[in-house]
Amino acid sequence: MKFNGEKIAKYSLMLVAFSALASLLLIAVFILKEGVPFMFKMGLRDFLFSSNWNPQAGKFGIYPMIVASLYVTFGAMIIGAPLGVAGAIFLNEFVPKPVMRVIKPMIELLAGIPSVVFGFLGVMVLAPIIRSTMGGPGLSVLAAAVILGIMVLPTVISISTDAIAAVPNSYREGALALGATRWQSVHMVIIKAARSGIIASIILAMGRALGETMAVIMVAGNTVKIPHAVTDPVRTLTANIALEMANATGLAREALFATGVVLFVVIMILNAIALSAIKSRVHKK
Amino acid sequence: MWNKIQTICVVAGLGTLTLVAGCGKAREGITMAGSTAFLPFAEKLADQYMMTHPEVSITVQGGGSALGIQTTLSGTAQIGMADLVKLPSEADALKSVIVARDGIAIVVNPVNPLTALTMDQIRDIFNGKIRNWKDVGGTDHPIAVVSREAGSGTRSSFEQILGNVALTDNALIQNANGTVRETVAKDANAIGYVSHGLISERIKALAVDGSPCTEEAIMAGAYKLVRPIFLLSKAGARPACNAFLEYILSPDGQELVHKNGLIRAK
Numbered sequence: 001m002k003f004n005g006e007k008i009a010k011y012s013l014m015l016v017a018f019s020a021l022a023s024l025l026l027i028a029v030f031i032l033k034e035g036v037p038f039m040f041k042m043g044l045r046d047f048l049f050s051s052n053w054n055p056q057a058g059k060f061g062i063y064p065m066i067v068a069s070l071y072v073t074f075g076a077m078i079i080g081a082p083l084g085v086a087g088a089i090f091l092n093e094f095v096p097k098p099v100m101r102v103i104k105p106m107i108e109l110l111a112g113i114p115s116v117v118f119g120f121l122g123v124m125v126l127a128p129i130i131r132s133t134m135g136g137p138g139l140s141v142l143a144a145a146v147i148l149g150i151m152v153l154p155t156v157i158s159i160s161t162d163a164i165a166a167v168p169n170s171y172r173e174g175a176l177a178l179g180a181t182r183w184q185s186v187h188m189v190i191i192k193a194a195r196s197g198i199i200a201s202i203i204l205a206m207g208r209a210l211g212e213t214m215a216v217i218m219v220a221g222n223t224v225k226i227p228h229a230v231t232d233p234v235r236t237l238t239a240n241i242a243l244e245m246a247n248a249t250g251l252a253r254e255a256l257f258a259t260g261v262v263l264f265v266v267i268m269i270l271n272a273i274a275l276s277a278i279k280s281r282v283h284k285k
Numbered sequence: 286m287w288n289k290i291q292t293i294c295v296v297a298g299l300g301t302l303t304l305v306a307g308c309g310k311a312r313e314g315i316t317m318a319g320s321t322a323f324l325p326f327a328e329k330l331a332d333q334y335m336m337t338h339p340e341v342s343i344t345v346q347g348g349g350s351a352l353g354i355q356t357t358l359s360g361t362a363q364i365g366m367a368d369l370v371k372l373p374s375e376a377d378a379l380k381s382v383i384v385a386r387d388g389i390a391i392v393v394n395p396v397n398p399l400t401a402l403t404m405d406q407i408r409d410i411f412n413g414k415i416r417n418w419k420d421v422g423g424t425d426h427p428i429a430v431v432s433r434e435a436g437s438g439t440r441s442s443f444e445q446i447l448g449n450v451a452l453t454d455n456a457l458i459q460n461a462n463g464t465v466r467e468t469v470a471k472d473a474n475a476i477g478y479v480s481h482g483l484i485s486e487r488i489k490a491l492a493v494d495g496s497p498c499t500e501e502a503i504m505a506g507a508y509k510l511v512r513p514i515f516l517l518s519k520a521g522a523r524p525a526c527n528a529f530l531e532y533i534l535s536p537d538g539q540e541l542v543h544k545n546g547l548i549r550a551k
Contacts, residue, residue, distance in 0.1 A: 054435070055435050055436065056435060056436075123467065123471075127471070128471060131472065137429045137457055137472060137475075138471075138472065139457060139468070217460065218464075221457045221458070222434075222457060222458035222459070222460075223454065223455060223456060223457055223458060224454060224458075225454045225455065233457050235458065242460075243434040243458065243460050244434050244435055244436055246321070246347070246348060246349045246352075246434075246436070246460075247349040247350075247351050247352075247434070247435070247436025247437060247438075248436055249351050249352075249355070252435075252436065
């Protein structure tokens with residue numbers, strides 16, 4: 001019998017690759033199948049724009065959770081994006097290469113810390129500080145935004161450093177030859193050249209922040225109400241699913257799937273924007 | 286050569302399969318599912334029982350009271366656990382037995398000077414009508430209400446016993462008895478409710494309508510916030526299943542339940 005390793009390897013790898021694709025497809029089909037009929041049964045307006053969430057009474061308005069998810073995600077970006085981009089610039093342009101080779105893996109290690117650990121730190125350290133200095137229950141939009149801001153740092157830093165490192169050296173040399181200082185060459189030339197990659201890193205980080213669940217459940221307080229201050233507690237879309245899934249049956253279960261559909265759509269849009277940003281960078285080069 | 290390897294693989298695979306199947310047959314499997322409040326007790330009971338009855342293998346799963354009823358009805362689980370004040374009508378088809386009772390303690394932070402509340406005050410606090418501790422005889426601080434997620438067995442028991450509760454939309458929501466305790470232990474102005482077995486020195490249980498949340502008061506029927514814990518099974522359950530239920534109700538089983546913080550069935 002002829003041993004045909006090449007072919008076996010090819011087809012088995014193809015099978016594995018398709019199984020990843022198939023699971024994505026299956027998940028999408030399943031969530032849509034369970035969630036979309038519910039959205040039309042309730043009426044899109046009542047589901048998306050009503051503030052009354054009370055599954056026992058048959059009220060399924062997720063508006064406060066959409067608002068909460070957006071607040072928490074943008075809050076995390078306000079904290080995480082400047083820190084991350086500044087960190088990436090510093091690592092690429094102002095730090096000697098050997099130092100960067102030590103620091104960068106350490107930042108990537110941050111991505112490996114389980115989210116429940118971040119949540120635990122938030123509950124034990126951050127929430128009491130917010131409670132004693134700013135009032136409110138401590139578990140709040142602010143606590144969630146700070147924790148998520150730290151959690152997305154590795155995403156922002158590692159994709160931004162790659163984008164900045166990809167800027168050709170001739171740009172730097174050109175700027176310096178024209179008499180620009182190092183800082184001028186960074187903010188006038190390099191950031192502009194790496195812009196699409198930096199934007200992509202921020203959008204991917206937004207996706208991560210939007211989808212994070214465990215840490216948010218622990219620090220956000222989970223109150224179903226539109227927040228009026230950063231110290232108010234909120235419940236995000238992801239937290240809503242995780243909190244109520246254990247006991248949800250019938251309509252309540254369908255409502256959670258519909259919540260998942262909303263999340264799914266938002267994350268798909270974010271990813272599509274990030275992908276096109278990355279593509280336009282590649283195109284330019 | 287290649288054929289030989291294949292043959293060896295197939296034989297080895299078949300051998301393993303037979304072994305696994307053999308093991309499955311030797312021990313009788315019982316699956317329990319449902320209430321997360323009773324879950325730790327069920328695990329201890331199952332461990333104890335399997336120690337003396339090696340022929341039985343008991344798997345304990347959570348999922349919540351509603352799931353406990355459903356899985357028992359569908360036959361996925363042989364024993365369902367439910368911690369509801371009143372069983373829903375779909376559980377009528379099942380045989381139910383009360384195996385323990387659990388007090389629901391109203392807890393506040395230890396720095397709170399308050400020691401007692403009435404049922405009406407508790408209802409008004411959780412409804413959001415009373416928003417400041419000074420209105421119930423405490424200090425001038427806003428009340429931070431901590432509750433459980435919709436569908437939680439503890440929450441539905443709590444709301445059913447109190448009656449007419451429409452939880453204030455300012456309430457913080459936590460997803461387990463333990464995290465409610467942590468939140469109350471960390472926040473000087475918080476009030477929450479947890480299973481009586483979880484009271485520790487880091488939180489303070491209040492007396493309700495004049496009777497403290499103690500085992501004696503619960504046994505005597507003076508403390509009102511008490512819920513029964515039901516175990517459910519199908520009418521024609523297997524003998525091994527009934528034997529395990531009998532063990533839980535026996536003095537040994539009840540002692541184990543009691544030692545870990547629940548109240549004996551009777």
